[in-house]
Every structure is written in C-alpha cells, then in structure tokens.
Amino acid sequence: MRARAAIHRDFRISNIDDRLYSAFIEHMGRAIYSGIYEPGHPAADRDGFREDVLKLVRDLQIPAIRYPGGNFVSAYKWEDGVGPKESRPVRLDLAWRSKETNQVGINEFATWAGRAGIEMMLAVNLGTRGLEEARNFVEYVNHPSGSYWSDLRRSHGVEKPYGVKMWCLGNEMDGPWQIGHKEAKEYGRLADETAKALRGLTPDAELIVCGSSNDTMPTYPEWERVVLEECYDNVHYISLHKYFGNNRKDTLNYFGKIEETGRYIQSIAGVIDYVKAKKRSRHDVHICFDEWNVWYHRRQEDSRRVKEWDWPEAPDLLEEDYNVEDALFVAGLLNEFIRRSDRVRIACIAQLVNVIAPIRAERGGPAWRQTIYYPYQFASLYGRGQALRVSVDSPRYDCEAADDVNFLDMAAVHDPAAKTLTLFILNRHLDETLELDAALAGFDAAQLVEHRVIEGHGRLEETNGPEAPDRVAPRQGSGLGVEDARLVGRLAPLSYHMVRMR
Ligand code: AHR
Missing domain, CATH: 2.60.40.1180 (Golgi alpha-mannosidase II)
Known part of the structure; x- marks a missing residue:
C-alpha cells in the first residue's frame, strides 16, 4: 500500500510549549510511597528518594509535574504534610480508601522535583476546602517571608519560596465521585474567586480551571461553557482528562480513539472561542490536558478491590502492565498533541511511577521502563520546537x-x-x-x-x-x-x- x-x-502549527510533555503524580497506591520514596531501599538517597527511579525519570526530561492529585487532593489537608515528620497525622484518604501517612508533603516533593529537574504544578483542594486554605497554601509555597504562612515554611527549614507558577483549581469537580463535587456554576464561581486570591499573591500565576473529567460525561461540554463564563478572564487554561483502553480487543478502533481525542480538543477549543467572543475578551485560554494515559487492563478489578479493602497503606493499585499495542497507541496520541499544540499547551501523562505509569518500581526491588516509556521519551526529547x-x-x-x-x-x-x-x-x-x-x-x-x-x-x-x-x-x-x-x-x-x- x-x-x-x-x-x-514554513507551514507551522505552533511553537510547541515544552510543557506538552509534562507528567502527573498523585498520593495514591505506590506512586509516592515505594515508588519515588522508599527509605531503606538499597537505592535510596539520604532523604529516602529512590535513585534508580530518579534516573529513569531524569532520562525523560520532564518539564513539569502535577501534584498531589487527582481525586486525592479533594479531601487533602496540605498542612498535614509539613513540619516534623514524627508529628504528622495519619489520615484516611477517602478517594482511594487508603491510609495516608503524610511522610511526604510539599517540601519533600519539592526536594524530589528539584533533584529530578522538574518544575512543580500544584493543585489546591476545592472539594472539602476552599479559597481560604488555597490562599494559605500559596502563601506558604510562594511568599518570601514576614507573614504567618511564609514564616512557618521558613521554620520548617525552607528559607526561599518555591515560586510555583502553575496552579490547578481543584480536580475533576464535575465528577459525582469527587469528594466535594459541585455544579458547574457553583464551581465556576468558586474557581473565579480563588483565582483572584491566588493571583493577588502570585501575580504571574498560571491558573488551570477544571473542565470535564472526560468527553463522555453527561454534562460535557456544557460544563466548560458554564464554568468559563464564570471565570474566563481570571484563568489561563482549562483542563481535559481522558483515559483509554482496548477492552473490546479491536486494535483499529483503539487507534481510532486518537482521532476521537482530536474531536474532543476541537470541541473544547470551540467552547473557549465561544466564551471569548461572548465576553468580548482579548484574553486567551488554552487547553491543559493534565491527565491522559491508557487505563483498562486492571481497571475493573481495581475498582472492586478498592471497595472491599480495609484502608491499606500504599497498596498496589492501578499497576497496569503496558504492552506494545499500548506503546503504539501512546505514540499516536502524542502525535495528536503535537498536531493540536496551537490549543493544547500543557499535557500530563497520568501518572509517572507505578500507578498507570511508564515507570514501575518494586518495593525493595528493581525499577524498570514499561513499553509506553519510549514513545513518551522520544516525544519529550525530540518533540520540542515548531510543530x-x-x-x-x-x-x-x-x-x-x-x-x-x-x-x-x-x-x-x-x-x-x-x-x-x-x-x-x-x-x-x-x-x-x-x-x-x-x-x-x-x-x-x-x-x-x-x-x-x-x-x-x-x-x-x-x-x-x-x-x-x-x-x-x-x-x-x-x-x-x-x-x-x-x-x-x-x-x-x-x-x-x-x-x-x-
Ligand atoms: O489518575 C487516576 C485518577 O483518575 C485521578 O485521581 C483522577 O483525577 C482521575 O479520575
């Protein structure tokens, strides 16, 4: 054929934003605990971070990483994860019915991200919490000194502020499964007010508002219209999420989902343009595709296990074994992101280690690259420049x-x-x-x-x-x-x- x-x-689509090749890591399963952090592991550094995993991460040259969730963030108290480790509380994480020991919090994660050479993109809890806690978190992370939260950070041994620019205003707030799920207008209002407060503290912040959890949600794409009409001029990106699979064992249909994703991007670009025109705005909002990956091999089994288990600590969860077909799919999806890089500026593979991830690491054992690691690596290394x-x-x-x-x-x-x-x-x-x-x-x-x-x-x-x-x-x-x-x-x-x- x-x-x-x-x-x-000379016929360009865009100057690709390097952050098209970003990643995501959540406090769930063994992503953090025994994924990136495992004190006592033979490859652990002085702070308990696994050097074998760090090496595989560095080789990907990831520009930015979204943290700490995901569904987890919607009931998270960031204050639990700062200060002396021995006084941090163990909490029940409602999203994944697991125990969270809080041995890794924002300061440990920032140390890890620094060692990996990756910029942080942080999410605030707009599920169980709101503007006030989001504001405090940004002050702790970004304000130099002389205020309650910035001085608390300094008392925790972090003199300099982190200067985090990318902030996600909650996670998947359209999803009925989300702790603190909201209606579109209600969420849009909260996102707008939170955005104003965050920009008061960090004027150059880039704010990401939640779009639909996927393009099959009953509220899609009306959710995006309503939310953007509330907050358009105060945010910079709207998030898209989509997970893929080949449950029907139909390879061509699986690959056809790359085109389906192009339509998803196009539809949201249309909603953005509509709201921009309606508001007579000169401001641009772009797309942040901040969760994407293949997730189906163990999906049903894992949702059953989560319902049945008794609040385990760092359980094996969503540890998909990716095959060659998945690698070809991921390669095609990354091609679609490059072709749509005029509208999609940031995208995050979800996730990075152990949980639906290109990198796997056994507790106490070796780390290795899954099949999907390679197309992601090639895109990250060589997909920079002009599309x-x-x-x-x-x-x-x-x-x-x-x-x-x-x-x-x-x-x-x-x-x-x-x-x-x-x-x-x-x-x-x-x-x-x-x-x-x-x-x-x-x-x-x-x-x-x-x-x-x-x-x-x-x-x-x-x-x-x-x-x-x-x-x-x-x-x-x-x-x-x-x-x-x-x-x-x-x-x-x-x-x-x-x-x-x-
Ligand atoms: O990445 C796993 C989960 O998928 C995230 O916690 C959530 O945002 C999405 O539904």
Missing part, C-alpha cells in the same frame, strides 16, 4: 470511534536551533506494509541521523517486567532513507518510527 505525506518548513503541518494521503478505515482514519499517522517537529527535523510515524495497518513517500519542502540538505523503531506485528501483547525489563525497547530502524528532500521507504505493519534528520 502506498502512503504519501507532505510538510513544508509543522503534515498533509497525509493514505489508505483509510472506519471504526466505531471515528471514520476515515488514516493508516498513516504522522507528526513533524522542526527545531531551528538544533537544525533538526523529527518525524514521529505510525503505521496502524494490522498486516500491510506502507510504502511511504514524504516530501520535505525546505529541507533540501536533510540527512537521516537517527531512526528508531518499535515493531508490533505479532507482538502486540508483549510487555516488560522485572524478569525481562528490556524485552520491549526501540531498536535501530532500517528501510527508510532520505533522497532529494523526500523520506521514502517501507513502514512495517503496526510499527512506530522516530526519524531524525539534520
């Missing part, structure tokens, strides 16, 4: 999730500083090779410098694990070459390619 594509150096428009002419298919889905999926990023052009390419066909001919206008001298591939044909179910941590890993690609500003060659069925040219 033949597939053609064309890009042009270019890609025209694709490829055979197509229809599925329940979307019609007219191209078997060829491609995103292109030009980094003028590094003088590189990177293509992320997916052949979604189940059993046909695609003969690719991609015109690279304006890249006359381009030479292939790197080609890495993950092949899925006959191995969609393969996973990595402690016994075989590198069973699935990208290998050196072959069969593609650059001739006269054209990338030509063969793409095996169910294969993902990262192709760099200079």
